[in-house]
Amino acid sequence: MKVIKTEIEGAVIIEPRVFGDERGYFFESYSARWFNENVSEINFVQDNESKSKYGVLRGLHYQLPPYTQAKLVRVVKGKVLDVAVDMRKDSPTLGKHAVVELSEENKRMFFIPKGFAHGFVVLSDEVIFQYKCDEFYAPGHEAAVRFDDPELGIDWKIPAEDLILSEKDKKHPNFREAILL
Numbered sequence: 001m002k003v004i005k006t007e008i009e010g011a012v013i014i015e016p017r018v019f020g021d022e023r024g025y026f027f028e029s030y031s032a033r034w035f036n037e038n039v040s041e042i043n044f045v046q047d048n049e050s051k052s053k054y055g056v057l058r059g060l061h062y063q064l065p066p067y068t069q070a071k072l073v074r075v076v077k078g079k080v081l082d083v084a085v086d087m088r089k090d091s092p093t094l095g096k097h098a099v100v101e102l103s104e105e106n107k108r109m110f111f112i113p114k115g116f117a118h119g120f121v122v123l124s125d126e127v128i129f130q131y132k133c134d135e136f137y138a139p140g141h142e143a144a145v146r147f148d149d150p151e152l153g154i155d156w157k158i159p160a161e162d163l164i165l166s167e168k169d170k171k172h173p174n175f176r177e178a179i180l181l
């Protein structure tokens with residue numbers, strides 16, 4: 001397992017050690033002991049999975065206090081561009097984002113601490129996306145930022161006409177109007 005820093009303090013990429021043999025492969029997708037020693041002392045309490053087709057963009061989502069969530073995200077099938085936007089009001093990188101390509105090939109995971117808005121876009125025909133959260137879903141405390149706010153300047157890598165968003169995700173506020181953490 002290797003920890004790779006991103007341009008934003010706290011948001012890190014995790015590269016698992018993959019054991020390949022004639023049967024296929026094996027890797028530890030999560031070890032509480034390793035994670036607590038090498039990344040952060042976290043108690044994950046919920047696992048989620050979503051399936052999406054090419055062009056689907058989910059984001060940029062977060063939960064408000066007291067239900068802020070840290071997330072450990074990965075792709076089981078396909079490929080995404082994964083983005084975390086720093087919403088921490090006291091952070092020197094407030095409003096900046098980290099981008100990571102996650103795929104079934106590179107098997108990378110992305111750890112997004114509390115204080116970030118998160119989203120991804122699907123670059124392959126289909127994606128199965130899995131993630132762990134350290135706080136339960138709190139529907140009354142959902143918050144979000146527009147994926148295409150020019151102030152954030154995120155390059156989603158696929159043409160705007162290919163994007164597929166939920167009705168909810170089309171209506172989020174810009175970063176300037178969003179609630180900071």
Ligand SMILES: Cc1cn([C@H]2C[C@H](O)[C@@H](COP(=O)(O)OP(=O)(O)O[C@H]3O[C@@H](C)C(=O)[C@@H](O)[C@H]3O)O2)c(=O)[nH]c1=O
Nearest residue numbers: 048050058059060061062071118119120136137138166
């Ligand atoms: C996130 C979530 C949704 N739901 C329900 C609510 C809704 O009816 C249905 C679909 O929810 P959404 O449209 O919000 O799903 P989605 O757009 O996939 O939301 C997710 O996006 C990514 C980018 C994240 O970072 C996640 O934290 C989460 O916000 O699932 C739960 O029951 N539990 C959950 O934890």
